[in-house]
Structures are given as structure tokens and as C-alpha cells.
Amino acid sequence: MHRSRRQVRRQRQQNNRNFKKWGFIFFSIFIVLVLLVIAAIKIESSPSEPKADQLIEQTYPNLKKTMTSTSDEPTTYFSPENEVIKNAVAKIISQHQEADTVYYLTSKDNRNISVNTIYSVSKNSQNLTTDSKIVAQFNSTKDNTKILKLSDLIQDDEKSQAAFRLALTKHIFESNTITSEQFISLKDQIQSLPLNISDFSLNQSQLELRLPNNIASITTISIDIGMINYLLNPNYQILVKQPVQTQKKVIALTFDDGPRAGSTDSILNTLNQFDVKATFFMLGQNAQHYPSLVNKVKENGHAIGSHSFNHPMLTKLTTDDLNKQVSQTDQAIYEAAHIYPTLFRPPYGARNQTVDQAIFKPLIEWNIDSEDWKKPSVSTLLKTIQQNVRSGSILLMHDIHQTTADALPTIINYLKNAGYEFVTIDQLYQHKLYPMTNYYSQHDTR
Known part of the structure; x- marks a missing residue:
């Protein structure tokens, strides 16, 4: 059967439209593929997000890398370059070393004390604020010539040190639930607690103390400075407004x-x-x-x-x-x-x-x-x-x-x-x- 010229022309027009349609589709697919390849190349060649080392250097430009991860010691950042501080940091980190971890030290002056805090963070961390953990705290004189111990804070006499231990006992007992089985041994542990520990921090309101050994599963305590202020050496006492003396x-x-x-x-x-x-x-x-x-x-x-x-x-x-x-x-x-x-x-x-x-x-x-x-x-x-x-x-x-x-x-x-x-x-x-x-x-x- 012979088709009319009109039918042939219509068929050709339809074929042209189909060709253009599929050509456009294939061309679009080609363009998308090209763009994906380009994006992949850019991603591959773009610098990665900053990791812990870079973040520490950006956030704390005063800190200096003092140990490298190529040695047996982990990477550590601290300032200033001081043998007293360096030895204290090395001693603490040697007790807490973890794989793929970076340590850094920050310091903050508080009255006559420099409060030093050692943090740990994963090498791959991209957020110091959320990922950093406190490893330890220690205190030094402002000139960093001496690491302070708890005994340096408390007045150097038997009665003041006994009063401090008694205040500590009261605080621990009343802040926790101590069983009858724990009572005597816990009391003896606290009252014989050595005062030569350095893992503490002192601010205007509290003394935070990390106990050297778990006492009834208690590792950290915070005691109101008002309870012990009169027992501290004058250099470390907080200024308290004295009540007006009356004749009452x-x-x-x-x-x-x-x-x-x-x-x-x-x-x-x-x-x-x-x-x-x-x-x-x-x-x-x-x-x-x-x-x-x-x-x-x-x-x-x-x-x-x-x-x-x-x-x-x-x-x-x-x-x-x-x-x-x-x-x-x-x-x-x-x-x-x-x-x-x-x-x-x-x-x-x-x-x-x-x-x-x-x-x-x-x-x-x-x-x-x-x-x-x-x-x-x-x-x-x-x-x-x-x-x-x-x-x-x-x-x-x-x-x-x-x-x-x-x-x-x-x-x-x-x-x-x-x-x-x-x-x-x-x-x-x-x-x-x-x-x-x-x-x-x-x-x-x-």
C-alpha cells in the first residue's frame, strides 16, 4: 500500500521530533556526568577539614608543639617553654597515654595561682569544644617556678590541716550516700588523705579536688571555698567582706x-x-x-x-x-x-x-x-x-x-x-x- 505524501511528511516530522528529544536527553545525561566528574575531581583535590593539630594551632596560637608523634611520646602542645611545666605535663601524660590522641595545655591566672588544665582530643577531631576531655589539672605559681600541692594552700600547722580534713569528711559524707559498711573505712581514708597531691583547681567559689585513689567510687569533689577559706594560706584566701562588729x-x-x-x-x-x-x-x-x-x-x-x-x-x-x-x-x-x-x-x-x-x-x-x-x-x-x-x-x-x-x-x-x-x-x-x-x-x- 502506497502512503500519501502527507503521511510521509508527517512520519519524517515525527522522526525529527524523536531524534531531537532523545538527543536532548542524551546530551543532558552527558552534561550531568561531566559535572559529576568535575565535582569529584574538585572534592579529591580540595584540602580536608582541619584536624586536631591544626585546630589547636589556630585556637591557641601561643601554644607550642613540644613532642612529636614520630617518637614514643604523643603530640603535646603547651606554653610557656618551661622545664617545671614541661616535666609536670610529661609525668601526667605518661599515666594517661592513648593511641591517636593529641594533648594540649591551657593556663589561666587565678589570684596568685596559675591553673593549668591538660586536655586530650582525638587526632581526627574537627571540634575541640565538644571532643576535648580534661585529663588532669595542676597549679603553679604565676612565674611557673613551682608546682603547687594541696599542702601549699593549707596553712602549715597541725590544727589547720586537721580542720581541712574534717571539712572534707563532712562534705563527702553529706554529698553522697555512704553505707554502714563503708562508713569507718571511708572516714579513716579521708582523715589520712595525703596533702601532697597537685591535681586540684581553686577559684573564687570552690576547691575542686581529684582524689588520688577512688574513695567509695568518688573520684572528684568540689567543696565550697567558704568552708575552708580561713584554713588557707593568706596568699590564696578569697577576699570576704567582714561583718560589721557590733556590741550585740x-x-x-x-x-x-x-x-x-x-x-x-x-x-x-x-x-x-x-x-x-x-x-x-x-x-x-x-x-x-x-x-x-x-x-x-x-x-x-x-x-x-x-x-x-x-x-x-x-x-x-x-x-x-x-x-x-x-x-x-x-x-x-x-x-x-x-x-x-x-x-x-x-x-x-x-x-x-x-x-x-x-x-x-x-x-x-x-x-x-x-x-x-x-x-x-x-x-x-x-x-x-x-x-x-x-x-x-x-x-x-x-x-x-x-x-x-x-x-x-x-x-x-x-x-x-x-x-x-x-x-x-x-x-x-x-x-x-x-x-x-x-x-x-x-x-x-x-
């Missing part, structure tokens, strides 16, 4: 031998009614028997100290028995109210040098004995106080006697009318107390 009369009410159901409750109610804070020196056996009362004393904002476990004459005990009296009471109070008591009142006020050293706490005596253990009348009890009270006094009473609880409103009213303000023992001494020291009043410390 103050007195510390203290209660021994409790807690006991009934009488302690009555005393707490009276103290709350008059908005008065006091200090309770508790027997360990009573704290075990009345744990809810121990916690109630704490929740009402009063201070708690130890008064031994069962009220023996401490001067007649062996050192081992002395230690048991202290530790058992500390543990009973801690388990009842999560408080580690740092104050101690010896039963009968009996003490000697052996007792002072074994107790390892400030020993709080008194200068006014109310003699309430004789269960006197309210008027007799008040007369004893009137004859002996003066500003800064420590008044001894007992919260196990209901007669004392009954007389307390009269005593507080008299002292308030006489112009006295009521403080806890810590407040009486502005929180500056030392172990192996005996406190009889604000003005009588021995």
Missing part, C-alpha cells in the same frame, strides 16, 4: 544527752515558738533509738554535735575504745539525718591530750553549767544563769529533763529581755573552729 550580746544554748521522746519534743516546740536556734550534743545510743527526733532537730534548723555513744569517762578509755565512741555516734547521727557531726562535747567535760587527738574534732565545753541535772526549780535554774551569764557564753543544759523543758520559756524570755541574741556554736565562732582545740566561751579558747 550573744549566747549559745546547748543541750546534752538526748534526744529523748517527750522532753526533746517540748524543747523543740519552745525554740520554734521563740525563733531560737540551739546546738544539740547527742548520745549515739539515743540517736539510734530516736532517729526521727534526730531528723526533727535537723529539720528545725538546729546544729547537731556528738556527745559520745553511751556517756563514758573518756579519759579512762583506750584509744581504740575512744575511736569506737566517736565513730559509732557519727554513724548513728548520719544514718538518722544524713549529717556528719563535726562538733564534740566530752561527757563530764573530761578530756586530756589523748582524748583531744583521738576525737579529731573541736571540743565544745561550757562556761555556764545550769546544773539542771539536779532538777532544780525554775527560779533556782534561772538564778544560776543570771549570776553567770555574759556575752559569748555557752550555756549547758540537758534535753532529757522535762524540768528543763518546762523552764526554757522563762530562760529565753529573761535572756531576750536582757538583750541577748541566740546563736549556734558554729555561729558563735563564725564557722572557724579547729580540732584538738577546747572552746569554753567565745572569749575562752584553749
Whole structure:
């Protein structure tokens, strides 16, 4: 069958259109392939993202590469070029070497200290901020001539160092949950902690300390500088605005031998009614028997100290028995109210040098004995106080006697009318107390 000319022409036009269409498609594919090849070549030839070495050099241009990865030692950056710093860095890194890791040191002046921080980061890291980890910190003098140890910060006397260890013990116990199985060994570990460690940092608010050995799985602690500022050498103390000295009369009410159901409750109610804070020196056996009362004393904002476990004459005990009296009471109070008591009142006020050293706490005596253990009348009890009270006094009473609880409103009213303000023992001494020291009043410390 012969096609007409019109049909032939239409077929040719259709073929032309198909040719152009497929030609355009093949040409487009060719162009895309060419562009992909060019892009791949550019990517291949373009410089890679900066790695750790370059980032450190860009971020900290003052740091100098001091060890190369071609040796057995890892690449490390620090400044200045100083043998004291170099040796300290090398010693620390030798204990932390990891494969494919770069280390760098930054320093920041803080008062009279240069705080040095060693970081580690993977060689392939592209972000120092997110990938860097603190390996260690150490402190040096500003001129970098000496690496500072913790012992350089604390005043060089036995009582200051004992007070520091006691503050450390209190902080660790109250910031963590210590089991009864851990209690004694942990306490001994902290109180024998060497002060020649250098892995710490000090700023305006905290001392951060990395413990040389894990203590109850605790590796790092941060302690409020306000708790230990008075124990630091003057060069490292923070400037604290001293309270304005006034002529206000103050007195510390203290209660021994409790807690006991009934009488302690009555005393707490009276103290709350008059908005008065006091200090309770508790027997360990009573704290075990009345744990809810121990916690109630704490929740009402009063201070708690130890008064031994069962009220023996401490001067007649062996050192081992002395230690048991202290530790058992500390543990009973801690388990009842999560408080580690740092104050101690010896039963009968009996003490000697052996007792002072074994107790390892400030020993709080008194200068006014109310003699309430004789269960006197309210008027007799008040007369004893009137004859002996003066500003800064420590008044001894007992919260196990209901007669004392009954007389307390009269005593507080008299002292308030006489112009006295009521403080806890810590407040009486502005929180500056030392172990192996005996406190009889604000003005009588021995």
C-alpha cells in the first residue's frame, strides 16, 4: 500500500521530533556526568577539614608543639617553654597515654595561682569544644617556678590541716550516700588523705579536688571555698567582706544527752515558738533509738554535735575504745539525718591530750553549767544563769529533763529581755573552729 505524501511528511516530522528529544536527553545525561566528574575531581583535590593539630594551632596560637608523634611520646602542645611545666605535663601524660590522641595545655591566672588544665582530643577531631576531655589539672605559681600541692594552700600547722580534713569528711559524707559498711573505712581514708597531691583547681567559689585513689567510687569533689577559706594560706584566701562588729550580746544554748521522746519534743516546740536556734550534743545510743527526733532537730534548723555513744569517762578509755565512741555516734547521727557531726562535747567535760587527738574534732565545753541535772526549780535554774551569764557564753543544759523543758520559756524570755541574741556554736565562732582545740566561751579558747 502506497502512503500519501502527507503521511510521509508527517512520519519524517515525527522522526525529527524523536531524534531531537532523545538527543536532548542524551546530551543532558552527558552534561550531568561531566559535572559529576568535575565535582569529584574538585572534592579529591580540595584540602580536608582541619584536624586536631591544626585546630589547636589556630585556637591557641601561643601554644607550642613540644613532642612529636614520630617518637614514643604523643603530640603535646603547651606554653610557656618551661622545664617545671614541661616535666609536670610529661609525668601526667605518661599515666594517661592513648593511641591517636593529641594533648594540649591551657593556663589561666587565678589570684596568685596559675591553673593549668591538660586536655586530650582525638587526632581526627574537627571540634575541640565538644571532643576535648580534661585529663588532669595542676597549679603553679604565676612565674611557673613551682608546682603547687594541696599542702601549699593549707596553712602549715597541725590544727589547720586537721580542720581541712574534717571539712572534707563532712562534705563527702553529706554529698553522697555512704553505707554502714563503708562508713569507718571511708572516714579513716579521708582523715589520712595525703596533702601532697597537685591535681586540684581553686577559684573564687570552690576547691575542686581529684582524689588520688577512688574513695567509695568518688573520684572528684568540689567543696565550697567558704568552708575552708580561713584554713588557707593568706596568699590564696578569697577576699570576704567582714561583718560589721557590733556590741550585740550573744549566747549559745546547748543541750546534752538526748534526744529523748517527750522532753526533746517540748524543747523543740519552745525554740520554734521563740525563733531560737540551739546546738544539740547527742548520745549515739539515743540517736539510734530516736532517729526521727534526730531528723526533727535537723529539720528545725538546729546544729547537731556528738556527745559520745553511751556517756563514758573518756579519759579512762583506750584509744581504740575512744575511736569506737566517736565513730559509732557519727554513724548513728548520719544514718538518722544524713549529717556528719563535726562538733564534740566530752561527757563530764573530761578530756586530756589523748582524748583531744583521738576525737579529731573541736571540743565544745561550757562556761555556764545550769546544773539542771539536779532538777532544780525554775527560779533556782534561772538564778544560776543570771549570776553567770555574759556575752559569748555557752550555756549547758540537758534535753532529757522535762524540768528543763518546762523552764526554757522563762530562760529565753529573761535572756531576750536582757538583750541577748541566740546563736549556734558554729555561729558563735563564725564557722572557724579547729580540732584538738577546747572552746569554753567565745572569749575562752584553749
